[in-house]
Amino acid sequence: MNSTQAIIHHESTLSPGSILTLNQMGLLAFLVSEASLFSTLLVAYVTFLGRDTIGPTPREALSLPLAMVSSLFLLSSSGTIALAERQLHRGHRRGFQFWWLLTFLLGAFFLAATAYEWNELIHKHQLTISRNLFGTTYYTVIGMHALHVTCGLIAMLIVLSLSFRDQVKSEPGGAVELVSWYWHFVDGIWLVVFSVVYLWGRSA
């Protein structure tokens, strides 16, 4: 079987009573596994909270205002990506590209804020991954999340370049919808990461 046939069979009927397309189901199953991955990393973070004998501790090192600003970038990008989807649904290609690009930029700002934060932590607070248990778990959790943001940004760039060639459609289970579901998930995970790493971490 070649890949043309593989594509053809996707247009065959869905099973009885199915409310999601195959792509939607696949992405949701993948996101469940991602939730499982992040839960494990957060368990490690919480396990080691307050067990350090040398500093810095989360309260000493983590800057809440900075984290809140970067959170604002990321959370608002969930709104702009929804607006992009709406524009595409209405058939406004330019509008879609505008909001999509804005989403990309907000995600990139978030990454830049993370880079700034890490730079501060390493040089001002001497917090590296090998410094103490907090450094070990902090960089692992935040690094894994930043990796997911980066993957999302790459996916957005691919969709954007396809859009300039007019190859992006608004359809259930299409690339735009799947990237946006993934992006909402990455944002949602950030809310949990922020609450655990920053709020819980600083109060422990």
Added chain:
Amino acid sequence: MAIAAQQRELAATAGWTAVLHEWTTTVDHKKIGIMYVLMSLVFLVIAGIEALLMRWQLFYPRHDFLPPDTFNQLFTMHGTTMVFFVGMPILIGVGNYMVPLMIGARDMAFPRMNALGFWATFFGGLLVYSSYATGGAPAIGWFAYAPLTEKTFARTAATDLWALGLLVSGVGTLTGGINFIVTILGMRCPGMTLRKIPFFPWTMLWTSVQIVLVIPPLSAALIMVLLDRNLGAHFFDTQNGGSAYLWQHLFWFFGHPEVYILILPAFGMISEVIPVFSRKVLFGYEFMAAATAAIAFISMGVWSHHMFTVGMSKTLDLYFAAASLLVSIPTGIKFFNWLATMYGGKIRFASPMLFAFGFLSMFLIGGLTGIMLAIAPFDFQLTDSYFVVGHFHWVLIGGTLFGLFAGLHYWYPKVTGRMLSERLATWQFWLLFVGFILTFGPMHIAGMLGMPRRIYTYDANRGWDIWNQITTLGAFLQTPSYAIFVINIVWSYFKGPIAGDDPWNAWTLEWSATSPPPSYNFEHIPVVRSRRPLWDLKHPDDPDWKYE
């Protein structure tokens, strides 16, 4: 049919490079399934040889056939290989081949991701074995307890390659799991509601749910090991405050559901074979289905019964003992339903049923020793002894392997179009059955006499030698049974009698396709009205859908 003839012609005229190209680039679920199974058989031989080497070392007290470090490497690689590169891929392979056919689909939901899954598993295996190039495989045991995996204790890159290999093959397993979930939920043929799905795809669905939930925690834990070793992180580095206990929790949170990932598909195969060879419908389908889901859920809350002796609180001990005992209820439901399916049936002991019989008798015993070990005070005495080794081999071979052989003998005619030799299959079965009991039975006794697992030798005055010698003889008795199986599948492929579409007079959709099925499986997507569509077709006067 024209396309199938065309393909056969093409295959007959093409040179070996074209054939190689076809197999390495294929996205056909059937070819990928065959590759999974063949790869697993190769790894089975490798891991089997590792086991034989260890058994020969343990034949005599104070035997000096293998140095201790080599012995440690061998049990690490034997366990790792059997779980990650034999057990899971062979079940995923059979599922890959059979699930789309059984639910009336033309392929898996994501054919290219399917190919990715196979190749990731394959290269993951190569990566793990490339650790030998560092001067020796890792000597950490398959569950790689911290801090043994830290740089301080495992200085070569072997452990890094082991962790990387499992990470890569984990990606392969995960994509496989996602693919099964979407295929089974989204691509059933018209009329096949979830209540009418054949039982093997149903068990593959729940195995896949477990894969999606527990493989990522293993990946996370492996990432932590790699960060510890290469960037100086302290997750499991006990000298700097890290926690060996955390690794045990993370590993067993994966490791315990893993054994159900390995057994549920075997349950599914048995549930296909027993009805067909008893000429009765599966007894208590709904209860069987619910029991499968219950096992999948309960088994995710029992992992710390592997850790009764690490010093958890009494509350945790009690909870994990009780939860572990709970698993025996849905498993018991299944067991009695299989017996009830056979009860009053017209049983025919063809090779698949012979292996199903082996499964039923042996898995029962493995299950019972599991109940014994779930009782915490009993486990305090026998944990990390040969009793445990005997127990889990009894479940994995008596359960998974016998169930798998039942499935392989049942479906071989569909895959190749030829029947296996029943005479060779019977020899294979009895050698395996007797050899298996002789190998793993005495391990229980050696364990109760105090023999710890993973020791490379022992003193003559402990009273363990006779039990080790019987075990080793049993292992060498089992060995020819695997050779017979390989001879049988190769010989029958060329010389076996032509099978026809439906040699067992079975009832599920895969038997309505030709043997072997064309690449598109079904010319017309079938429509079903009951759990046994082929029964309906063969008996239009008395179809099943009137009663279901």
